[in-house]
């Protein structure tokens with residue numbers, strides 16, 4: 001079974017476009033969980049344009065009460081900014097089951113690459129250790145590069161999250177590069193499995209590109225937000241979650 005963790009960033013983005021609490025992020029999390037989602041993902045950023053620290057706290061409580069996986073993603077090197085305490089203090093306070101470290105710069109529109117661990121490995125290692133000591137599983141956002149995945153193991157990660165943006169784009173463009181891109185993801189996954197790393201994946205996954213990606217060797221979890229939220233506009237949030245759960249199950 002491949003777990004579906006719903007990313008609620010886009011629900012928070014709509015809320016933040018006005019004053020008030022509409023739509024209510026926690027209520028939408030409940031809808032996702034009631035519809036069969038296996039977990040909730042958020043990706044707070046220092047500019048707080050979508051998920052904010054209070055959302056992380058509220059969703060952490062909800063997921064703990066339901067014994068559901070909570071996954072907090074973000075840049076471990078982004079320090080405090082305004083009322084944003086920084087990823088590490090927020091994660092150590094709220095204790096999600098999983099923290100996915102992502103090498104975003106503060107001004108990025110969205111995540112668009114995995115870690116270069118030749119550059120960042122040494123400064124990531126103590127952060128990974130600190131999170132693991134706190135009982136939090138650590139996943140690293142990675143491109144499908146075998147050398148880099150070997151380094152992910154060396155710096156102490158539990159899992160990798162394969163960055164699926166280029167795969168999704170190749171599907172959307174019906175690109176001739178699709179087969180080699182997916183083959184590279186499969187080779188990276190096989191290598192991760194061989195090293196004993198768990199495998200997650202995410203970014204721009206949708207109902208069109210998931211049927212192939214779900215066949216990735218050893219895939220344990222996908223986190224999906226943008227496309228699922230767009231589908232929810234058409235079919236309703238609960239129906240969208242059911243559609244993704246079924247798609248992941250090959251139905």
Ligand SMILES: CC(=O)[C@@H](O)[C@H](O)COP(=O)(O)O
Pocket residue numbers: 007009010042043050073102109110111141202203225226
């Ligand atoms: C790591 C990743 O791919 C996601 O966390 C993504 O960056 C978050 O989604 P938004 O960019 O839509 O907020």
Ligand SMILES: NCC(=O)COP(=O)(O)O
Pocket residue numbers: 007041043073161201202203204205223224225226227228
């Ligand atoms: N880790 C990827 C994620 O949480 C959601 O990415 P997207 O589906 O919003 O592109």
